[in-house]
Amino acid sequence: MKAVVVGAGIAGLTSARALAEAGNDVLVLEATDRPGGKLRAGEVAGVRVDVGAEAMLHRRPEGTALAAALGLPITHPTAATSRVWTRDALRRLPRTVMGAPLDLDDLAATGILSADGLDRARHQAVPHPDGDVSVGDLVAQRYGDEVVDRLVEPLLGGVYAGQARRISARSAAPQLLDLLARDEVTAPAPPTDALPVFASVDGGMWRLPAALEADLHDRPNAEVRYDTPVTAVRRAPTGFVVTTSTGDEAAGLLVLATPAAPTARLLADLAPGAATELEEIAYASVALVTFAFRGDDPGVADALDTGASGFLVPPVDGRRVKASTFSFAKWDWVRDAGEGLLVLRTSLGRFGEESSLQVPDEGLVRASLADLETATGLTAAPVDAVVQRWGGGLPQYWVGHADRVARIRAAVAEVPGLALCGAAYDGVGIPATIGSAQRAVAGLLT
Template sequence: MTPRPAAPAPPHVVVVGGGISGLAAAASLKRRAPGLRVTVLESSPAIGGKLALGEVAGITVDVGAESMLNRRPEATSLARAAGLADRLVHPDTIKANLWTRGAMVPMPPTLMGVPTDARALAESGVISRSGLARAALDAVMPATRLGEQDVSVGWLIEERFGKEVVDRLVEPLLGGVYAGHAREISARAAVPQVVALLDRDKSMLKAAAQATAATSDVPVFAGLVGGLGQLPAAVAASADVDVRTDATVRDLARRSGGGWNLVVGSAHDPEVVQAEAVVLATPARATARLLSDVVPDATLELARVEYASMAVITMAFRRRDFPATEGSGFLVPPVDKRDIKAATYSFAKWGWVAEAGRGADRGEDLLVMRCSIGRHREEHVLQVEDEELVQLALEDLSAAVGLSVRPVDWHVQRWGGGLPQYAVGHVDRVRRVRASVAKVPGLAVCGAAYDGLGIPACVASAELAATQVLDALDEQGEWTHD
């Protein structure tokens, strides 16, 4: 009896990078083509990237991203698919303040820094009388038309409202998201919703007011009880993919017969991993290095993407020692020359953090909060020991809210080169990168360097990369997927 031929081995797809983008890409591949063999190679000792948990005073909290946009479905859908639906929560409060000119004032309503209420802007005290007079010109100025042109966020909003609105409102908001500078960040890449206002009304304030009035009652943000840092491991476990840590990919090359060779490990003991397709979910410069021989055009574009460094300082204080505060925290305009750029009262923002702190210090309640320090090209501020970063944060908190005690415990998480900067022209740059990569079958890229820093945007780019890879395998006759 003639034996049946062995079934062909399923195609192997390697995802390089174990941050949330890489893990989401791997999960998407397995969900849509369950028989695929998928391996994630992560160079560091742990997966998760900028989603990470740390411990302060025995309380486990996020020391990276702590929330995700809830009004886009990609991130919350990923959490539900990973079995975390029962842990999804929304902030107890997201009322932010501004610490500016030495005073704590309420943040007036804005759409990414664009004022939506002239009276509230005036009553907030954030903008001077001369600044308010300049901002009011938005109502009578001719419409701003960009055509296909890209400009910086700062240029666009200063054109409509003047310099002070950029310095006092836009800069602190973008500093919190990008750790960058409004006059360098691409409007089309970072705040497309603001660019879209130009087509709604000649007055940007009026258009922003209309846009926010139509906003649904759905909460803006979501998090996870126990921390967003749980998401990477949950995604990896639910997707049933092979995850390898401490696995640095040093080289990527096409095989003569099709597919890819990846050189993994140290130069003294390299390992060659073969794959039919590859997804690069790595930062721009690492991706540029791996594509240098394969897609040199993309390498040149990616090498120009700059990154900012920052640090998150998490501290725990006894409730009885902590001064009375309002809202979920405050932002700091860089023009005020402070060291911290933002502070979050985690105990007020997240009910689960407050609960975790109850009785945590030998029966006494602890309040956990965090501060962030660091902006693009200001890395010198971070070039000190952890203890000095904590001291800088405490000095600013003393001036801002009257804090006069040291924390019971603290944790410093440094994110060196962690946040890509979307310079003017970024959208076109990404388009050129993807066009070049698309010419090479079985290769795709994804991550925060492309379509947005937020978790939903990263997941969306991962889904796109998975689609591109599966389509390529279809065309090559390697695999058929739904």
């Protein structure tokens, strides 16, 4: 059967491979000139690094399993750990579940909370939420507002670029809901298995879509076509007609692996109920600035504590950057590739703060350098700086998201041969996105 996949992000490429493996003729149509979507390589001072997603959860198997199946070498972060830049110092990040502290004495030792905030954290009531609530409201009920402001917000800012008081606990932190329901968050953590929490591909996450593309290229029954935005889809007697900028394609099976807004536009006639729901999924825009510094520059030497993999910044502190990753300290392969250059990046932009990104690239570079200097004492001038903007980069899983996704799925189920996958539905992380593509194809093939 002929299958068309719209979008060559990680979800689209994963679904294309599964469809091709099952014997279908697959055509992937991608609007831009490259594979990978938010997994993308860039060059800073000649060093090739990720300028989009840089890591994946290792404890969910889909990402590392796919990388291994494609013959890619898996790597893990070094032992360097993240800091929280708050209350005018870089402070150790305590152990938390999505910002909910696992040990209040440990939290006290970090100095992240004021004495009042700590007192509240020790004496709040145990929440018993009925239905979906926001992660922020849930944690505030149990630990008080300061824990939300100084721990939950920066952590959710890192993953979703979102606001803690809007993001759904059921969709974004189900394990936290479960622990709070049993009032076990402050209990000693269960013995951890030996698995590291995060992984990447040695040489960069961008290698994963590149390897998927190469895999499809080697198959006689698959094609990936770039610079081919899909502008409309409609039903046909034998399936679908997919309209692109260069003509129509017929398809028996159709996978839309695009973000919510383009998916909504494409479904306007085919599944209007799903389209209306998809329009309600908001996206946050972010920008990443990747820097290279000379490692032997005296302005760098003492500033960048290599025991730190970077830092997160609570929005309540009013800084421009929301996080920085010291890539050279976090990943051995980045340090090696740098050959004496230290590569690090800053991240700016949260949902609702789009105007802060509406400045020229130099403005983002300057703001990042100013915050880096205040946070770490780094005074060196970078050898190079590269700005990568991700307009509409991260879907916001607001309260009620899981029910919305169920309604979208119900509407799509009315259209045989159609499936949706990608970051808009069951998790924004790479393994979750890969899993959504695998499930979409499994559904189509049964």
